[in-house]
Amino acid sequence: MKAILLLFASAVLAVAETVTFTPSLDSDVYAYFDAPSFTPDSLNVGAHPTQAHSHHSLVQFNISTLAIPAAEIGTAKLRLFSLIPNSSNGGGLRGGNVSVHRQGQAWSLSPTLRWNHIKPQELAGTITMTAASTEVWVEVDVTTLVKQWAAGTVPNYGFVLKPESETLEPLLNVEFASMELTSFKPQLVITRSTAPVPNPVLSIAKQGNQITLAWPVTGSTGWTLQEADNLSGPWTASTATPASSAGVWQVSATAGSRKFFRLYKP
Structure with missing residues (x-):
């Protein structure tokens, strides 16, 4: 036959391809202590008129394994889980704008992360926090910066989270879950622009x-x-x-x- x-x-x-990264490193820094705060499971962002009692935070994601080329990245979103602020870190939640910037230098927790190690560069996005922004996920589009990281045109030292204004009343005070909280780790969600x-x-x-x-x-x-x-x-x-x-x-x-x-x- x-x-x-x-x-x-x-x-x-x-189907659209989406990849989610969790942090390789994160921490807040309390200006008054010139060191990370005493709440490692949260990332505080708080304002103070002189910055003496301000909190800023750093979040870094290792995207070296990302298989989506920079030119094919459609969206990249930073997602954070908002917590009820610890009263000892400046009272309850006070809403306002959190500015998300590119961190401008390498950093680590050892021996000790200092206030002057935070080097905010260009603005990557803004998160508007309101009285209702507690125990919910919030997100901000950071596509432009992530494309630059993926293309290697700027080094990836992560994000800086800081108050948009240190003086605007009521003074900003918010907290986000850190990578220590397993179910609520910060996320960087990257989606390919077109399906293969x-x-x-x-x-x-x-x-x-x-x-x-x-x-x-x-x-x-x-x-x-x-x-x-x-x-x-x-x-x-x-x-x-x-x-x-x-x-x-x-x-x-x-x-x-x-x-x-x-x-x-x-």
Whole structure:
């Protein structure tokens, strides 16, 4: 019996790709102590007219494993879980704007993170906090900065969270969950701008002693029709010239001895 075996190119689901990172490092810094505050499970952001009792925070994400190229990043959002501020850190929640900046230098918790280690550079986004902004997730679009990190045009030292104003009444006082709170860690959510194009799928139709191989034109750039007498190969490019019709490539041939076909992309 004459037989023809068809191999299908694997398909990729055309769904938006989203990657979520959690911090590699985070901390707040209390100006009065010139050191991290005594609440490591939270990141405080608070204002003071002279900055003597201000709190600023740092959050850093390692995105070195990100497989989405910078040019294909559609959105990047910083997500934070808002807590009820500790009264010993300046009273209850007082709303206002939290400015999110690019941190301008490398930092660590050891030996001791200092106030002057916080180096806010250009503004990346703003989070508006209200009286209702407690025990909820809040987010800010930071796409432009994350694209720069992914492209390597600016170094990734993380984000600075600071009051937009140190003097505007009521003086800002908010807290966010730190990476110490497992279920509420800060998140950097990055989504690809467009879904990947599905790999072309090869199909076969037989009528009498004629066979027709077909695959879609869309998404087939760089793919080659190959054939072999055995699954183990050797595989060689088909000498047939595909014809395009109604958005489909087609190759017709007369059925003969056993033959294997596949679409291949290096």
